[in-house]
Amino acid sequence: MAVIFEVDRLKKEAQALRDILLKYKDKEPDANLCFNALDPVIQRVLYGKITKPISVDDIDCDYYFIEGSLRPIHGMLSAYVDFIDHITGQDTDERRKRLAAIEIEDEQNP
Numbered sequence: 001m002a003v004i005f006e007v008d009r010l011k012k013e014a015q016a017l018r019d020i021l022l023k024y025k026d027k028e029p030d031a032n033l034c035f036n037a038l039d040p041v042i043q044r045v046l047y048g049k050i051t052k053p054i055s056v057d058d059i060d061c062d063y064y065f066i067e068g069s070l071r072p073i074h075g076m077l078s079a080y081v082d083f084i085d086h087i088t089g090q091d092t093d094e095r096r097k098r099l100a101a102i103e104i105e106d107e108q109n110p
Helices: 008-024 029-048 062-066 076-088 093-109
Strands: none
Touching: 008 029, 029 062, 029 076, 062 076, 062 093, 076 093
């Protein structure tokens, strides 16, 4: 299976993640932590310095979005997953199933 890597789409996803982190970074300490950790990578994307998938190991803060304090914030998880899907070249269907399962679990356990 060929990896599709669309730089313009990645830039939009990077900006969306940056925007939501900026919105919450002064209210939520973990959003501030993740903003500081991810912004260098996001800036590289926005300036066109990342043009092929990178390793998921190069991206910090997965825990905070998937299992931690940022998960319940509306739009945060989906912005992160969209960005991670694309920048790492991972199978979108696999990640979408993971996201859907998490969202269903959140709805069942408010």
